[in-house]
Amino acid sequence: MKAIRRFTVRTVLPEPLRQLEELVLNLRWSWHHETLDLFRAVDPALWRAVRHDPVRLLGEVAPERLAALAGDRRFLRRLQDTADDLHEYLTAPRWYQTRSTPPGEGGESPTSIAYFSPEYGITAALPQYSGGLGILAGDHLKTASDLGVPIIGVGLLYRHGYFSQSLSPDGWQLERYPPLDPNGLPLTLLREPDGTPVRVGVALPKDRDLRAQVWLARVGRVPQLLLDSDVEDNDQAARDVTDRLYGGGGDHRLLQEMLLGIGGVRAIRAYCDITGHPEPEVFHTNEGHAGFLGLERIREMVSEHGLTFDEALEATRAGTVFTTHTPVPAGIDRFPRELIERYFGGPGDDDVPVERVLALGAEDYPGGDRTVFNMAVMGMRLAQRVNGVSALHGQVSREMFGGLWGGFDTAEVPIGSITNGVHAGTWVAPEILELAAREAPSVPESASGWESVRNVRGGEIWRVRRLLRERLVVDARRRLRESWRQRGASEAETSWIEDALDPDVLTIGFARRVPSYKRLTLMMSDRQRLRSILLDPDRPVQIVIAGKAHPADEGGKRLIQDIVRFAGSEDVRHRIVFLPDYDMALGQLLVQGCDVWMNNPLRPLEACGTSGMKAALNGGLNLSIRDGWWDEWYDGQNGWAIPSADGLATPERRDALEAAALYELIEDHVAVTFYDRDAAGLPRRWLEMVRHTIATLGPKVLASRMVRDYVERYYEPAAASARAMSADKYAGARALAAWKRRVAAAWPRVAVEHVESTGEESPHVGGLLTVRVLVDLGTLEPGDVTVEAAYGRVDDSDALVDPAYLELRGGEPAEDGRIRYAGEIPLARSGAFGYSVRVVPSHPMLSGRAEMGLVALPAAPPGMTNGDLR
């Protein structure tokens, strides 16, 4: 019989063990090895059985065992120490508190920052993530906690989370969505002071309401608010809004995003109200899904402070940071415009008129699709600061979204980049952390100290690397056996698994989601060659593969089936395995145990990629296409770059070329180096590369570097801008909105009328070129604009390459109401040289020259000096 209701009965802990509950409820355990060791000690066999989930551990541990522990002095002392350590962690000043501009003392540092994400990967025991975006969000919160950055995380709590993957007998991906009972998760319900659970609501058409309760997770020092629509006061459709991660399309997805963005802001207000937590000054949105938060903040300001929509838009933008995460169209939400009209055109929506909403998400630039509403585009229009997640992805995003900034060259499109990072405490094996800490106690979270890994003896590193490889092999065999049994194999048919994989063989890992651009099966392009690599008698290679296809992606499932079938062939099955259900736990095992981390995306579609960073921190070497972070930090010594044939060949030809290069690298370089041993049996050159990788990449790939970058380059400037807008009853926002309206209206008449230069008759390096310009500002004043010369090298088509800019002096009236400007351009280098002149809007509250997308250029190219400079 099926139960009609399910719930979780919580264990009542004996008094001396009460602190266990506190430890479980703070997710710091997910990256704190001493706390995990303490949980293990509660019942080691059960700890394995519950897959390291401490809530289940406490739910299932026998009362007798608890009674015994309650009288075990050594255990109680350990419990006390661990609880004390947590209290110290939660209260002592950390990096953020010791910065030169302490928060709340008139300095620049924001007192509170809200971080919105549709998914979070904190631990395998909370399956609220599907891939890189969620894992990154989890690492961001954990690192903010470690650094003391006052972030509040906001997300949704999905009743079914992301699916767990298994295989059918013929290797087809099967999905299961085990229900999660929030009462069985390390969460507490956010309650009003009188004890009633907080409700936030979002109004829907036809007088419907979407309501949600709010779960509070504690990620170390960081509170995380998770909205859950499964409450009695909702109709069934509304209850199902948070049923699963990225569920359905159309309405379902839109409702999830309305709840995340609009409901999320309301949840923050409730949380701050109840707890006295400072209201966020900066709002950071992780990809476009949470973009509606900007609309809710506009609505608040219009209704509470009497601002116009435009004034509120300026105030909102100033404090908003938007991070774009993918150049792949499928990763960007686009809704039919009618859907937005249906949900935002209601009678109560006067403060945020639907035409304004539609305009924010419109692809009204060349090449855009006029029928859709684009969440990333809205995100960029609602944020004064925008970034991509690696240097290359920043460049790709400037090209992709440049249309939003009109006449500016790609290089000037105001999208910056902060390269992602990973949280060492979560991803690095304790044994590696110990090795590093022996040389430099500040490791892992500090950027310093990694260099000293060079002093660790080769034999020591090799011992730990083998230990981690063996751990992977043992666990992989267990997973393989389970998977084969579940697919219907008999005991006898799985006996070969005892000898599958080998703890002394070069181990290559490949684990990722399976969208087509990641090319799961590139390695199988030439099966015979792959076979000979795997079965090489002197230098064998083994490959461990994992990955989930999106449930609706039949093509991806076919790729998985291809791999699974190949890996089932009798001749190679001991050397190549597919492990089902890639999640954080399997990810940890793989990035720690593999010698080589392979990645072969179609460049430049991998915005950053983070699994290779995790491998590097564990002493794994990367073998990857130069895409995302690897394009930036590959240095010839820290692994291998697979040459990319992007732009040179048809897709088939490109795959063939890149696969051939991959095989050659494995055969001639990777395997040769790994098996080249000295008299002591150590691979010297390999260990050199491992040391070099940890020492040089260690400080770069850390999430602590990433979060510091966000604080210094985005959060602090955004907080300063937001304060400038809101001070004195939003005088700044009112002034900026009025100024922008005036400038935008007047801009069509702005023109560069005349340009002349002297000094180009005999140009030589070190000389000066004097430029004189007449501009027509129409109704604008000189103070509204900057007139500048752009100058530097020119290419064959006379385009300026990486030009420098010189602000021209002047502003005096000339005849006919024209305004005169002038300046001296330094001729600093020889070769083809050119310059141009432009007028751009200028206001101290703009984040940069391109913000408004407005520029006036000379009608005809001015004097271009194409002769060689001497």
Ligand SMILES: *Cc1c(COP(=O)(O)O)cnc(C)c1O
């Ligand atoms: C790190 C990680 C990812 C993201 O890795 P990519 O390199 O961006 O593909 C995805 N899933 C899991 C489980 C991870 O641990």
